[in-house]
Amino acid sequence: TITENIAYGSCSTITDTSDEIYQSNDMYPSSFMSYHLGGGLLDDEHTTFLNIRINPVTYSPNKNLVHFIQNATITLIYKEPETVLIQDSEVYDLLIISPQSFVKNLEPLVNHKQDNNIKTRIKTVEEIDSGNTGRDIQEKIKYMIKQEIEQAGIDYVLLVGGIDKQSTRWNLPVRYSHVIIREGTQEIVEPEFISDIYFADIYDSEGNFSSWDTNNNGIYAEYKNGIIDEMDLYPDIAVGRIPCRDAKEVKIMVDKIIVYESQTKNSDWFKNMILISGDHWADEEQVNEGVLIMEAAADIMQGFNPVELYTTTDSTILNRDIRKAINQGAGFAYFCGHGSPKVWGIHLPPDATGWAPTIGKLGLLSFYKTQHMNLLRNRNKLPITMVGGCNNGQFDISRIGSLKQGKITLNEHCWAWHLTIQKRGGAIATIANTGLGTHAMGDADNNNVNDYLEIYDGWLELKFLELYNNHNIDILGITQMDAITQYLNTFLGSSDEMDIKMVQQWQLFGDPSLSIGGI
The missing domain is CATH 3.40.50.1460 (Rossmann fold)
Known part of the structure; x- marks a missing residue:
């Protein structure tokens, strides 16, 4: 029955005592201060985020010992990159990626966007697959997005496609994350889930490509059994998807977006x-x-x-x-x-x-x-x-x-x-x-x-x-992207894999360049 199959979102505010911690001689937390770095967007500027977490008190349960600090001094040293990573160019704004079979139905949307000063181009999955480097089509798409950020100054990516009709084939593939939440935190251990944030997280904090597979084993976004891929997670561009299964669905969404932006105001x-x-x-x-x-x-x-x-x-x-x-x-x-x-x-x-x-x-x-x-x-x-x-x-x-x-x-x-x-x-x-x-x-x-x-x-x-x-942020993809960035700045670094999963699975089904409330 439905009630047997439904998944119940679970509480992960774990308040029970941890045997691992309470039977240890080590101090908890292990240090008075930790930090993490991320590379993302702040007010449309590519930015390095530094988040510092201070633990003024640490505790050793076995030794019944408390350590504390009264103050902390933080010194920051920042070295400017020797070369400019991203050119100051605004060739166009919105990149639409779709299979070739959808292009004709997307042309009215391109015209509508350009009529409203959102310069737009379409790149097909087929031309990206044949003309870009990468280990698979997903990585080739990500490298294409990186190229267009650096050379054309794009602000938005709209992925058009998903499962092909009612088959198991993809007309525009996804990347699965393998962040495994600790057993007992949620009702089931979910082995993988879709994450389009993969296509938005282009750079790490130093401007390097954020591959999500830093151990090169072909399993992306791993966080399990001590194997943890380095994932920056901060969006470097606003990404949304309309996972259309055929050209008919593309037409429906194109018509809805055009009418919404034209008539809602x-x-x-x-x-x-x-x-x-x-x-x-x-x-x-x-x-x-x-x-x-x-x-x-x-x-x-x-x-x-x-x-x-x-x-x-x-x-x-x-x-x-x-x-x-x-x-x-x-x-x-x-x-x-x-x-x-x-x-x-x-x-x-x-x-x-x-x-x-x-x-x-x-x-x-x-x-x-x-x-x-x-x-x-x-x-x-x-x-x-x-x-x-x-x-x-x-x-x-x-x-x-x-x-x-x-x-x-x-x-x-x-x-x-x-x-x-x-x-x-x-x-x-x-x-x-x-x-x-x-x-x-x-x-x-x-x-x-x-x-x-x-x-x-x-x-x-x-x-x-x-x-x-x-805060008057009324472009759909920017609003979602900024919420994710602020979540990461607030919570990431607490050693909780749940925070990684929260942002990775928060999927936007829609046009990231959509003007909320119309134009």
Whole structure:
């Protein structure tokens, strides 16, 4: 049944004592100070980030010994590169990469972008494969992006393609990450997941190519059993993907992008924000975490009309409620709960039991599924959608792929892409996890703010909204990219592989050069 197959995003705020630490004579943390470097973008400038982490107190449990420092002196020495890495050129702005069979259907989008001062070019997968160096087509594409950053000054990359129709072949391949989360942290150990951040992370902190396979064993983004590939992770360019399976899907998305950017400006419906959540975890305090984060989102998005669809002790959510809210039009839609490639759902309070949304008030036929999206009729009133949940963005599923695994499915797309590709409405873009998502629970740092809002998916989702509404960053790919950069600056370096996974799997299904709210 669905409930047996669904993946439940898990808490990774591990607060139990660690035997490894508490039985050791070593000091924990091992040093008073650590740092990490990264190379990415800051205000459209290629930048080296230095993040310093100071641990003023270290502890040896076995020795019952505490060491502490009262002050620290930091000296920075920076040497300018001898040669200029990136030329100061602006030949064009948006690089579209697609198979040759999609080019004709992409030409109206190129014309639209150029009419709006976004100089655009198309490079086909076939010409990149035959004309560029690299160990495989994915690395050849990455080297092509690097070349165009350095020689043409591009700002955005739109990948058009994914699984070819309902086969297991790729018309535009992906890179899989192999960051393995410690057993017991999430419900299952996920061996791999898609990461398009690979195509955005071009340079390390010293301007070298960020290969994600520094031990050259052909397994990319390894983080397991002591084998750790060096991964810079900081985006050097805004990357989005519309994983179209055929030319028909390309036409649908091209038409939607053109109409959205041309007609959305100053529309009343854009000021609606749909908020959908409920009780995420069964915890002793009976906190309704989903409502907490939705209230935080509404507070950030001042000036927007919150359309609240919550499971509370007094109400639940029906599938028709979601349909009606989306059909009325909204600038943003935010789902936060649990998911799988096929469905999204949230629990009922106070004990996180049962599932919503359902078909009727009797609580039958739970979850918001891909087939329910086929009833959406919001036409050109399209939201940018964020979904917090596991695997809602796992876009490598197909009918033939399912058959090869001994399964039968009617689902032709993953949840996030199916919402985005709807011809009569749906979303203009969706941000979702390609792997197991993670929201925290409790208040491990005792600051009276639930950790659901402060780390992992919750932090990223709220940061995206903050950057748009409070900092006026209104280009879709830049907003997502800056949220990732700020996440890395805030959390990376704490020796938690979960932080690496959070940014690697946070997939943008949409045009990175999209002007949020229209031109």
